[in-house]
Amino acid sequence: xxxDSHCHLAQEDYDQDIHQLVQAAEDVGVGCIMxxxxxxxxxxxxxxxxxxxxxxxxxxxxxxxxxxxNYDLDLKKLPDLFQxxxxxxxxxxxxxxxxxxxxxxxxxxxxxxxxxRIAHQLSKPIMVxxxxxxxxxxxILQNSYNDKIILNQGVIHCFTGTECLAKEALxxxxxxxxxxxxxxKSAQNLRDVFKIIPMDRLLVETDAPYLAPTPYRGKxxxxxxxxxxxxxxxxxxxVSVQEMDKITDQNFKKLYLGGK
Numbered sequence: 008x009x010x011d012s013h014c015h016l017a018q019e020d021y022d023q024d025i026h027q028l029v030q031a032a033e034d035v036g037v038g039c040i041m042x043x044x045x046x047x048x049x050x051x052x053x054x055x056x057x058x059x060x061x062x063x064x065x066x067x068x069x070x071x072x073x074x075x076x077n078y079d080l081d082l083k084k085l086p087d088l089f090q091x092x093x094x095x096x097x098x099x100x101x102x103x104x105x106x107x108x109x110x111x112x113x114x115x116x117x118x119x120x121x122x123x124r125i126a127h128q129l130s131k132p133i134m135v136x137x138x139x140x141x142x143x144x145x146x147i148l149q150n151s152y153n154d155k156i157i158l159n160q161g162v163i164h165c166f167t168g169t170e171c172l173a174k175e176a177l178x179x180x181x182x183x184x185x186x187x188x189x190x191x192k193s194a195q196n197l198r199d200v201f202k203i204i205p206m207d208r209l210l211v212e213t214d215a216p217y218l219a220p221t222p223y224r225g226k227x228x229x230x231x232x233x234x235x236x237x238x239x240x241x242x243x244x245x246v247s248v249q250e251m252d253k254i255t256d257q258n259f260k261k262l263y264l265g266g267k
Contacts, residue, residue: 008036008037008038008039008252008256009035009036009037009038009039009211009233009234009237009252009255009256010037010038010039010040010041010210010211010233010255010256010259011032011037011039011040011041011211011212011213011215011230011233012041012162012164012184012210012211012212012255012259013041013043013066013100013134013162013164013165013184013186013210013212013213013214014040014041014042014043014212014213014214014215014216014228014229014230015042015043015044015045015214015215015216015217016028016029016040016042016053016056016063016215016230017044017049017052017053018052020216020227021216021227021229025056026059026060028229028230028231029060029062029063029230031229031230031231032229032230032231032233033062034231035231035234036234037230037231037233037234038062039062039064039256039259040060040062040063040064040230041063041064041065041066041096041097041212041259041263042056042057042063042064042065042066043065043066043067043099043100043134044065044066044067045067045068045069045070045073045099045100045101045136046069046070046073047069047081047084050067050084050088053065053067054088054092054095057092057094057095058092058094063094064094064095064096064263065092065094065095065096066095066096066097066098066099066100066134067085067088067095067098067099068085068097068098068099068100068101068122068133068134069081069082069101069118069122070100070101070102070104070136071101071102071103071104071107071108071111071115071118071119071136072104072107072108074108074111074114074115074117074118075108075110075111075114078118079121082121082122082125085098085122085125085129086125086128086129089129089131095131096131096132096263096264097126097131097132097133097134097161097263098122098125098126098129098131098132098133098134099133099134099135099136099161099164100134100135100136100164101118101119101122101123101133101134101135101136102115102119102135102136102137102140102144103115103116103119103136103137103138103140103143103144103147104136104137104138104139104140105138105139105140105143106138106139107138115140116143116147119147120147120151123147123148123151123156123157124156126159126161127151127156127157127158127159130158130159131159132159132160132161132162132262132263133157133159133160133161133162134161134162134164135148135161135162135163135164135176135181136164136165137163137168137172138167141168141169141171141172144172145171145172145175145176148175148176148179148181149175149179152179157179157180160179160180160181160182160262161181161182161262162181162182162183162184162210162262163176163181163182163183163184164184164186164212164214165184165186165188165212165214165218166183166184166185166186166197166200166201167186167188167197168200169200170200170203173200173203173204174203177204177205177208181208182208182209182210182258182262183201183204183208183209183210184209184210184211184212185201185209185210185211185212185236185239185240186212186213186214186218186220186236187213187214187218187219187220187221187223187224187228187232187235187236188218189201189220189236189239189240189243190220190221190235190236190239191221191224192221198239198243201240201243201244202243202244206244206246206254207254207258208258209240209244209251209254209255209258210255210258210259210262211233211236211237211240211251211255212233212236213228213229213230213232213233213236214228215227215228215229215230215232216228216229219232220232220235220236220239221235222235223235237251237252237255240255
């Protein structure tokens with residue numbers, strides 16, 4: 008069963024009904040989808056989605072791009088939402104983005120640290136977003152890990168970083184998730200990094216509606232397209248698509264579902 012371990016399915020991003028997108032994914036063998044809402048206004052829609060779609064799970068959190076307001080009020084809502092919703096499996100995506108929001112660096116660090124603590128209190132893994140902020144991302148994760156605040160690990164989602172980031176994350180028990188970027192012609196350096204990542208630490212995702220893989224570049228991404236990323240990941244690791252499918256599905260279950 009193929010798993011799309013990270014996508015965004017807010018209706019405002021798509022012209023077609025979200026149920027149709029989920030069905031299209033199921034029709035090509037994608038049997039598990041992790042939908043992510045990283046702005047509080049999108050949380051209710053995600054909760055409704057995972058309640059009504061059997062094979063869709065959820066993650067909620069506050070993306071670093073939205074660190075320019077009084078986010079503490081929203082953070083207070085997270086524990087209750089998780090306790091009421093068993094299909095919420097992770098806090099995310101959270102992290103640092105100095106490319107999109109360099110004006111809020113200090114607020115981003117504060118927001119990141121607070122959500123790591125919330126995830127620890129909830130015994131949930133975290134989904135980490137990092138862009139142009141590797142050094143601070145590593146430092147914050149290492150400090151949290153050393154303080155035993157990161158005990159449920161998590162994933163560096165849509166990994167486009169360096170070998171250094173990958174190795175440091177792996178030391179802390181994190182998974183590394185491949186997106187459609189690994190299929191891009193210009194991404195040879197990234198493919199080389201994925202060659203060193205252990206098989207039992209790999210996940211695959213679309214990050215839909217963004218980053219559609221080759222041959223769908225230029226189109227709005229969707230969960231059914233995860234197959235193309237899976238094919239490239241299998242090629243990078245020198246295994247069959249079927250084996251890579253089985254491995255990434257097992258890894259997803261280990262991280263989010265206790266190995267079920």
